[in-house]
Amino acid sequence: MAQISFSVNGKKQIVDTDPATPLLWILRDHLNLVGTKFGCGVASCGACTIHLDGKAMRACVLPLSAIADKEVTTIEGLSEDGSHPVQQAWVDVDVAQCGYCQAGQIMSATALLKQYPNPTDAQIERGMSGNICRCGTYLRIKEAIKRASENMK
Amino acid sequence: MHIIKTEINRRSFIKSTALAGGGMMLGFNWMAAGIPAGNTTVNVPDEWFEFNGFLKISPSGQITIQSPNPEIGQNIKTSMPMIVADELDADWTRVIVEQAPLNTEIFKRQLAGGSQSIRQGWQSLRMAGATAREMLKSAAAEKWNVPVTEITTQNSMVFHQKSNQSADYGTLASIAAQQEVPTEISLKTPSSFHIIGTSKANVDGRKIVTGQPLFGLDYQKEGMLIAMIAHPPAFGLKLKSVDDQEARKMPGITDIFIFDTYIPGTSKSAFDNTSFNQQVAIVGRSTWEVLQAKQALLLEWAPQDEIIEKRTLFDRTIEVITPSGLENTSQHQQWMDETAQKECKVVRKDGDPDTVFSNAAFILERSYEAPFLPHNTLEPMNFFAHVTDEKSELAGPIQTPEIMEKSLSERLGMPLEKIDIQMTRMGGGFGRRLYGHFLVEAAVISQKVKAPVKLIYTREDDMTSGIYRPMYRATYRAAFDSSKNLTGFHVKAGGVPESPLSANRFPAGAIDHYLAEEWSVPSNISVGAWRAPRSNFIAGVEQSFLDEVAEYMGVDPIEFRLELLEKAKRAPVGKDNDYDPDRYAGVLKLVREKADWTKPTDKETGRGVAAYFCHNSYVAQIVELKMNDEMPVVTKVTAAVDCGIVINKTGAINMTEGAIVDGIGHSLFGRQTFSDGSPEHSNFNTYRLIRHREAPKEIQVHFVESSLDPTGLGEPPYPPVIGALANAMYNATGKRHYNQPFLNQPS
Structure with a gap:
């Protein structure tokens, strides 16, 4: 057990649990x-996919110990x-x-647009390509990213 | 206009009751607390999972519609309410949609399967809307003292033109609730639809993009424990012993025990298919703690004997034999080789194929094969259950709530009325969630630990616990005379453990001498329906074979199919031909036109066509691609679809695009293999699903204009694309692909 503090969507959190616990389960089970x-x-x-200090990461393999004092943004933190x-x-x-996959797609896309505001x-x-859509909505994902890029100008 | 009697369904859903607070509700299951279809935000109660069953119009004019069937991504949660709202003449921007609970007294067929939700719900959904509209009209007639025949409705308003009066539905709702339920109502003609045929965005769209709880895995309840299961690592094994000494001591763990999902020897439905009946349950306070304890279990396994059991599908009971033994993929292939050589069951025979084949100037023979496939819904299997002595509360992703409620009633010895099943949005279905053993498992675990429990499968549990698409093989033969005329056709198809044959489908009916045979090989690898069952294999390979037949004959592959369809129309061979040649030809002609088929492509581009009829809808596709070494880069897919009236255009296009991506992905990459009964792929690091960079660059979807009653779209656009892809790859490379997956590279 270890007490670790970090921030999620701008709010400070202190969690006291196994430091090996992946952030995914901290978010889902501990922080609702x-x-x-x-x-x-x-x-x-x-x-x-979430953002850790602004960078897209996979929360399922990110241990609690690695996020101490860092800033986590989840889909809930993009906007309510x-x-x-x-x-x-x-x-x-x-x-x-x-x-089901779309929150992760959106988090990846948001990070992508930071890197490439006008992506090709x-x-x-x-x-x-790190985000699987089992339903196959890739074409609409691409279209939405381009539209977001336009709207962010 | 077409007039229908409502009496047939009167008891089932048209029951008018005045609400205490005014307003009108019909017993057709509508209720508030969703996101308005107009995409503006409203205050939604936190307990989004609490369902009630009615259509309601509030005095403020808000209309709440509940969607009766399970939502697996096929978008019926938007399209079913659209049908009701259209007949109601509702203002869609004031409609709130919510998922109905399981309620067999009100709804019929609350099931997601066979692409049937829209087709089978069509009439009753329209009736619900039209009945409410009639009651609003008679309320206005009463209030204004004018003949009801002079009343018109539009966009949630009632009008009486002569006296220049109008009223909002909301202001009439309380009087309307007291009107007699009409025994006869008229439905609209398709030309007067104002919502059906338009594009309405997914009613859960905003919830999805803001990460609100929607799915079974998101379900939370006070005092809820987390449960996981440990199952045998191989088909043909069962649990021998559990050493849980270390695991029990681990933090957060409340219980570890062995349980039976179904009581051995009791009768089961066909949807009670389960690979491993006896498993270990690990229960604790959080997912990570339970997962750690699961990994600390020391488990021993023993060979499982043959199992013989009875399973009932509707009113048909079959005996299912699950053999013992540890099977291998190479063995499956060998069994198929051997069985395919033997005499087997003749399913359809027209004319004299034996003579035609023995007199043929040339016989073209080709064999095709495809592997077992896991469904891989992105949301793994899970379910919430809280079972007490008094009642059972369940919530989660299930395609067959009504059927599983019966199974659970039998398993727990609890009457149906004490079981409540709520349907959450599902992170994919593809057939996997027809088989609700995980619902029963959650309930059995909750009953044992006397607490609310959410059962969660890991991805590994999900991908290795079976219910796969079967492994298939088909051999096609075509006989030609010396002028290269097609004189006979023979298909012999089978699989482990079932055949993919649909003997009465095209080209049956178009060829004078036709033979269709099938075989199967028993196996203990469990299988189940997988998006477009059987068609998901047989369509692609049949369409690949027809491409070769046309090539041998030196005719255009579309022209070739159209000629056969013309014959099937003009002089059909045999009986029970399971397709309409005109509609089949219709999608081929449409796709030919839209894809500019008659214009030659550039040198690098390969092009292939396929068409298929299944689940009551017709789809033709043309794939265009370029090769990048071994990897096809699909530049464009054009699809022509005839599914009758299209309810929601954006949803229908999305479904068609998705099915195309899915079909291309699985035929290029998908396969589950076995070594000593053990599935060799257990997660996405070795099991390859299609990714963004591999998806087609462009997909164009065209619908045949139609006023015929709608049919389904969840499955029909999937099967043919595999044939169109294979034919396009051949066109680009000169190499035919007979065995799926076409590519077998690590991702």
Whole structure:
């Protein structure tokens, strides 16, 4: 057991548990933030993508010990009402089918747009290939990223 | 306009009751607390999972509609309420949608499967909307003292033009609730639809993008414990012993025990398919702690004897034999080689194929194979259960709530009325969640620990616990005369452990001498329905074979199919041909036009076509691609779809695009293999699913304009794309692909 403090979506959190616990389960089980999804547990599907100090990471393999004093942003932290331009683009393009992977897709896309404000198709394809969409909504994801890029200008 | 009697369904759903607070509700299951379809935010109660069953119109004009069927990503939670709202003449921006609970008294067929939700719900959904509209009209007639026949409705308003009066639905709701339920109502003609046929965004869209709790895995309840299971590592093994001494001492662990999902020897439904009946439950306060304890268990396994059991599907009971032994993929292939050589069951025979084949100038023969496939829904299997002596409360992702409620009733010895099942949004279904053993497991575990429990499968549990798409093989033969005319056709198909054959589908009915045979090999690898069962294999390979037949004959592959369809229409061979040649030809002609098929492509581009009819809908596709070494880069897919009336255009396009990506992905990469009964792929680091960079660059979806009743779309666009892809790869490379997956590289 160890007491570790960090911030989630701008709010300070102190968690006292096994420091090996992946951030994914800290978010879901301890902090009741269930927008970050469990898909594989081995950083292969991207459903659990969050930002750690602004960088996209897979929460399922990120131990609590590695986030001490760091800043975590989850899908709930982008905006509460979906007004963040990437979330809004996802709604406008009507991307989701089952919707389970989309929070992770949005977190990856938001990080991608920070790196490439005007991403090319190739940059989107490469940058988003860590996130599996089992329903196959990739074309709409690409369209939504381009729309978000436009709206962020 | 078409007039229908409502009496048939009167008891089932049209029961008008005045609410204490005014307003009208029909017993058709509508209720508030969702996100308005208009995409503005409203205050949603935290307890989003509390469902109630009615349609409600509030005095403020808010309309709440509950969607009766399970939502697995096929978008019926948007499209089913659209049908109701259209017949109601509702203002869609004032509609709130919510998922209905399981309620067999109100709803029929609360099941997600076979692409049937829209097709089978069509009439009753329309009736619910139209009935409410009629009651609102008679309320206005009463209030204004004018004949009801002079009343019109539009966009949540009632009008009487002569007296220049109008009223919002909300202001009439309380009077409307007291009107007689009409015994006869008229439904709209398709030309007067104002919501059906338009594009309405996913009603859960904003919840999805803001990460709100929607899915079974998100379900929380006060005092809830987390449970996981440990199951045998191989088909053909069972639990021998458990040493949980270390695991029990680990932090947060409350219980570890062995349980039986079903009581051995009791009758089961076909959806009670489960790979490992006896498993170990690990229960504790948090997911990570339970996972650690699970890994600390010392488990021993023993060979499982043959199991013989009865399973009932609707009113048909079959005996299912699960053999003993540890099976290997190479062995499966050998069994298929041997069985495919033997005489087998003739399913359909037209004319005299034996003679035609023995007199043929040339016989083209090709064999095709495809592996077992896990469904891999991105949300792993899970379920919430709270079982006490008095009642059972369940919530989670299930495609067959009604069927599983019966199974659970039998398992717990608890009457149906004491069991409540709530349907959460599902992180994918693809057929996997038809088989609700995980729901029963959660309930049995909750009963034992006397606490609310959420059962969670790890990805490894999910991918290695079976219910796979079967392994399939098909051999096609075509007989030609010396002028290269097609004279006979023979398909012999089988699989481990079931056949993929649909003997009455095209080209049956178009060829004078036709033979369809099937075989199967028993296995203990458990299987189940997987998106477009059987069609997901047989369509692609049949369409690949037809491509080779057309090539041998030297005719255009679309022209070739159209000629066969013309014959099937003009002079159909045999009986029970399971397709409409005109609609089949219709999608081929449409895709040919939209993809500019008659114009040659550039040198690097390969192009292939396929068409198929299944689950009541017709789909044709043209794939265009370039090769990057061994890897096809799909530049464009054009699809033509005939599913009757399209309910929600954006949803229908999305579904078609997704099925195309899915079909391309699984035929390029998907396969589960076995070594001594043990599945060799257990997570996405070795099991390859299609990713963003491998998806087609462009997909164009075109619908046949139709006023025919709608049919499903969850499955039909999946099967043909595999054939179109294979044919395009051949066109680009000169090499035919017969065995799936077409590529077998690490990702």
